[in-house]
Structures are given as structure tokens and as C-alpha cells.
Amino acid sequence: MTSSTRRDDAHPYLRAASAGIRHHARTLAPSDADSPKPVDRLHLDVLHAHLTALLHLLDRLAGLTRPSHPAAGRHLATAHTRLWQATSEVHAAFHLLPGTTEATAETSGCHPEGLPEGPPVLTICQRHLAAGHVVRRKTTPTDLRPHTTACVR
Template sequence: MPATPAATQDFVPYATAAVDFHRALNVPTGPLVASRPELDCLHEHLLSLHALLDAHAERTTPLLPAEGEHLRAARTRLWQAADHLHAAYHCAPRTGSGEVPDAEACRTRLPEGAPELTLCRRHQDATRLVRRRTTPTDLHSPFTGLVRH
């Protein structure tokens, strides 16, 4: 039996509260290098939000094109953020050794093996959806072209 809209809407505020709680308790003030596990978790979180906005955008656009276009723009911006997190992950010091990856390996995004490969696989899976739903122009445009309502 599918969940009712009221039941499904209850989880997003909890997820938001959990992220806020994590930030308040786990991110100290002052200089701090984001750890690879933290970047991995943030990447996973953004891709979950991306999938949620994708579902809303695809269902809304046929009914309310203007709202759907705003949801699509938000989805695109989340993808851009996730893509930057993926790049940051590959530039971050390796867990344990503290070794900073070679710049060339970061540019080519060579998989580094498990568990690092998990992030790359997740990113590649999301890339397939992005390629189906978004044009290269949308991905590289700093402006959405949308008119505010």
C-alpha cells in the first residue's frame, strides 16, 4: 500500500533537523579540513535530495509548468553541488594517512578503491539520470533564465 502524502511529508523536516543537529554538534568553529567520510555523507545526502526534487519536478511540470521549471532549476543546482562535493572528496586528504591525492588523479577522477569507489559509483549512477533530464547548457549556466513569480 503506497504511503499517503501526509505520511511522506513528515520525514523531510526530520532529515533537515538531523542535518542541522549534526552541523551544530560536529562542525567546530575555526579552521577545519572536511574529512572524506563527511564529504561522502554530504554527497549521498545531496544526491538523495536531487532524486527527491527530480521526482517532484517530473510529476509537477506537466501540471504546472512554471513551478516545474523552478523545481528543475533547483534539481540542477543540487547536481552541481554534488559534483563539486565529488571533486572535493578526491582533493581531500586520504583517511588515515593524511596524504593529499595527486592533482592529476583528482583531475581524471580515478577511482581509489573501496570504500572510495562507493562515492564514485553513486556519482556515476546519478550522472546517468542527470544526462537524461538535463542539457549541458543547463548544467553550465550560472543563470536559470527563469522569471520570478
């Protein structure tokens, strides 16, 4: 017995994650009565976790697509590299924000044990280093250089 999946039923968790991001972006827009709140470390940590999960998904999709559709696989691999660059910038921004408690110059570096919040099970730094290891195994330093887009369509 085969189940037919309707197009709108495909990938429900990915659609839910996208809907959650859209909702979050809408709630960040200040109303007339509210002044915008600055982003905090916790916010960037959660965003970094989402980007890292998306990075792993994109890496997997590129690997699955490349054998049967090499050109599409290369585009997905390029998107993976660009997403890694965005993930790196979020990680850098995390360290430029003050911590929730006594943030000092020592805690602004990538030292999870010294974070003011204490070392959670998986800190942003540990997550970033693990993702970076995977990225660097599959890309060259030239691939990781800043990118400019020239659309050909």
C-alpha cells in the same frame, strides 16, 4: 476510513533529515575552546550521498508536478540542475582532500578501486556517475552551465 494528516505530521522523514542537517551544522561551529576541524573525505562522502538522495527526490517531484503545473515543474527542474552542480562540486572537493592513508596522485582521480579506504559497496564516484547519467538524460549542456540569479520579485 480516511486519516487526516496534520500539516506538522506530513513528511516526517524529510523533516527529520532537515533537522539532522541543522544539528550537524550547529555542531560544526567551533566553540571558544575548540579549534575548527577540517573536513575529511568521509564527511564529504556522506554529504554527497545526502545531496544525491535529495537530487533523486527533486527529480521525482519535478516530474510529478510538471503535468498539472508546468511553470512550477520547470522551477523544480531548474532547482534539480543547480543541486546537481552543487553535488558535482562536493565530488570534486572530495578528490582534492587527502585520503585517510597513503593518498597519491593516482588516487586523487575518479578511480574507486584505488581509493585509500578501498572500494566500498557504493563509492562516491559510482554514486556520482550514476546520478550524472540521470541528470544528463534530462538536461542539456546549456542547462548545466554556471548560473547567475536575477531575482524578479
